[in-house]
Amino acid sequence: MATAPTTTRDLGSADCVLDREGLDALVQALRARGRTVVGPTARDGAIVLAELESAAELPYGWGVELEGGHYRVVRREDEAAFAHSAGPQSWKNFLLPERVRQWTADRGPDGEMTVRAERHDPASYAFLGVRPCDLRAIAIQDQVLLGGRHRDDAYGARRTGAFLIAVECVEPGATCFCVSMGTGPAAGPGYDIALTEVLDDAGHRFLARAGTPEGAEVLAGLPQRPADAVTRTAAHEAVEAAAGRMGRTMPSVDxxxxxxxxxxxxxxxxxxxxxxxxxxxxxxxxxxxxxxxxxxxxxxxxxxxxxxxxxxxxxxxxxxxxxxxxxxxxxxxxxxxxxxxxxxxxxxxxxxxxxxxxxxxxxxxxxxxxxxxxxxxxxxxxxxxxxx
Ligand code: SF4
Ligand code: SF4
Structure with missing residues (x-):
């Protein structure tokens, strides 16, 4: 039987366990901090990324069937929330939207044109369910769009301050090859909080660890309990097993x-x-x-x-x-x-x-x-x- 959750935790302490109540509290805590929480949800025959008002909107019980030129959502026999791999969108749909207005120009009564640059107000996103490969993809776009001479300020306004909740992969898709690219299935650096979903006889829960002080602060305010050896081992073994079940590989050459x-x-x-x-x-x-x-x-x-x-x-x-x-x-x-x-x-x-x-x-x-x-x-x- 699962231990009763505790509600306090020291900042900067190691991993902890959230149950579904804790996951919902995470969404609510981030919304209470003024963040727009975006995560996966089942909609229109796909797992799409959309604004979430609660964790109940996560695709509990849905998986995906992937192949070249083929994508289907499928019902699972369990209630896993993150047992699906990459969907049609990625986080760039939010950080680097398809269309962005740069400026407007209007002719005044005197016939002169006035040009106004578009203001890019800082966004306050919290992305829930960032896969390790996508965590790396965000870092790559950061390097391209913020790291060089041609900085994209609109991207910077959305990216700066985005709160990233990574979810490690335990269910790789048939088209995944993150192991070949060194990007998964365990989460690399860059997350505020990392979760690993565990579903076994001991219950449905999420091993959580913070990657930043804000991540630790958010975790500390959630209903949770200290990580136990059974959960740690189950999470570790699930990620290890995922690494051995990649659907695709790249040739092992330079x-x-x-x-x-x-x-x-x-x-x-x-x-x-x-x-x-x-x-x-x-x-x-x-x-x-x-x-x-x-x-x-x-x-x-x-x-x-x-x-x-x-x-x-x-x-x-x-x-x-x-x-x-x-x-x-x-x-x-x-x-x-x-x-x-x-x-x-x-x-x-x-x-x-x-x-x-x-x-x-x-x-x-x-x-x-x-x-x-x-x-x-x-x-x-x-x-x-x-x-x-
Ligand atoms: S998706 Fe890319 S590789 Fe496939 S047909 Fe279109 S352009 Fe070619
Ligand atoms: S597998 Fe590589 S090239 Fe293809 S969409 Fe993903 S990151 Fe881009």
């Missing part, structure tokens, strides 16, 4: 070198024959960050706006330089995406651009699989005496 050495591979023709250049993979990818700008005016010409919106390296216009697109073929556009994601991203940002979430595999309408392509390139390189 992917950056592999991509650099296979620019002329025959495989690019094969994948180009299947790729629709629809850009779904870039929209679903939690690290893809490219945007373009659009200017619009009203019919009178007295009001104008500039918007940024997501762009994709699969769009012809994306590589339009003087006179036309540099990458006019599907082959060159797929190759650009993959070589950047797995190769030249390292040169630009010091890490891989892929976290192994598998979304690009699931949401590709023709089931093109980044891991299959990497293995095929590796095999072709081997057949030509390349890197082993």
């Amino acid at each position: 992917l950056r070198a592999l991509l650099a050495d296979t620019l002329d591979a025959e495989r690019w023709n094969d994948v180009a024959a299947r790729c629709l250049t629809c850009g779904n993979c870039t929209m679903a990818c939690p690290t893809c960050f490219c945007t373009t700008t659009e200017d619009v005016t009203d019919l009178t010409g007295d009001h104008a706006e500039r918007w940024s919106r997501w762009d994709s390296c699969y769009d012809l216009d994306f590589s339009h330089l003087h006179g036309g697109p540099v990458r006019s073929s599907g082959r060159s556009r797929y190759r650009q995406w993959l070589t950047h994601k797995l190769g030249t991203w390292h040169d630009q940002f010091g890490s891989s651009g892929c976290v192994g979430c598998g979304r690009c595999i699931v949401w590709c309408p023709v089931a093109i699989d980044i891991t299959e392509e990497a293995h095929a390139l590796h095999q072709e390189a081997l057949s030509k005496g390349g890197p082993s």
Whole structure:
């Protein structure tokens, strides 16, 4: 029988156990702090990310069935809340929304145009259920959008102060390969609170640990009890077991070198024959960050706006330089995406651009699989005496 929860805990102390009541208290505590809590919920035949008013909206009892070009929610036999892997959205939908207005311009009575930059008020998000791969994806977008010369202040306003509650993976999807990319299934750095869901004879509960002082402060105010050995062991074993059940793997080679050495591979023709250049993979990818700008005016010409919106390296216009697109073929556009994601991203940002979430595999309408392509390139390189 479960020990009765206690309600106080020392700041900075180690892990503790929350039950479902504690999880709901966590959502309410964050809302009471003025945060907009966003987390997974079952809606419209998918597990989507949406604002939560209570933990009861979590997808208790729902799992997902994933494959290349295939996504289904399925009923589970238990009441797990986080037994689903990456869905159609990622946290970039909130931190880097699809469309953001940058400025407006209005003509005054004197005929002069006044331009007003859009104000980006700081958001106060709490993200509940951030998978370890997505935790890494947020860190990658931080590096791209905040870490260089071209800082995105609108992203910064949303990201600064976002409270991240990671949930370690115990139920990897058939398209997951975080182990190959070193991003999961255990949570790496960057979370305020990390949870591991445990469901066994001792009950439904969450092993929780704080990663920041604010995380410790929030945890300390929740109904909880000290972590026990049974829960710790169960949580550890569940994450270890998940690591051994990854649906996909990447070849165990230096992917950056592999991509650099296979620019002329025959495989690019094969994948180009299947790729629709629809850009779904870039929209679903939690690290893809490219945007373009659009200017619009009203019919009178007295009001104008500039918007940024997501762009994709699969769009012809994306590589339009003087006179036309540099990458006019599907082959060159797929190759650009993959070589950047797995190769030249390292040169630009010091890490891989892929976290192994598998979304690009699931949401590709023709089931093109980044891991299959990497293995095929590796095999072709081997057949030509390349890197082993
Ligand atoms: S490239 Fe695919 S698997 Fe890698 S992070 Fe992007 S969507 Fe996920
Ligand atoms: S790989 Fe798939 S999702 Fe990506 S552009 Fe090609 S067809 Fe679309």
